[in-house]
Amino acid sequence: MNTPEWLKPGIYGAVIGAAFVGVVGFSWGGWMTGGGANKMASEMAHDEVILAMVPVCLDMARVDPNRTTHLNAIREASSFKRRDAVMAAGWATMPGADSPNRDLAQACIEGLNLDAS
Template sequence: MNTPEWLKPGIYGALIGAVFVGTVGFSWGGWVTGGGANKMANAMSRDSVIAALLPVCLDMSRTDSDRIAKLATIRETSTYKQRDAVMSAGWATMPGSETPDRDLAQACVAALDLEAS
């Protein structure tokens, strides 16, 4: 197929423009793919659930009869194992659940540190 000579600059300009707009849109324009949007939505919903369950964890820690001993154990453990200590204390296990939630335990550790200071 023979294209007219006057049409070639327009075709090249359209192709270069499309590549430029796509590159700028995905890098600086905030465009995301469907998979990326799904990942962000899942992370946001997980964060919202943890934020909603955090008061339950703190209430369980306040009403625990062994609160003083368990808090002392949590404070004595190294920083990276405090989450596991909260999980073993049972404060990150929601009513109706059999296993503790790691993300909730981490949020509870942060809130307990803020609460203690």
């Protein structure tokens, strides 16, 4: 097929314009791929579940008969070992789970306000 000479600049402009719009859209326009959106949604859901479980962790800490022993162990642990101490106390195990959750343990430490007591 013979393309008229006057049509070629329009075709080139459309191709270059489409590429430009794609680059600008993904760079500055906030566009994302389906995989990126799924990853973002998964991370947000995980964070919200952890946030929702913090009161459960704090309640488990409140009703634990060995609360003072566990709190002293957590206070005496270095800052990067406190999470392991909360996990060892069993407060960071979600109901129905077999093992403690590290992110929940970290959020529970912040909720315990260990520096204030």
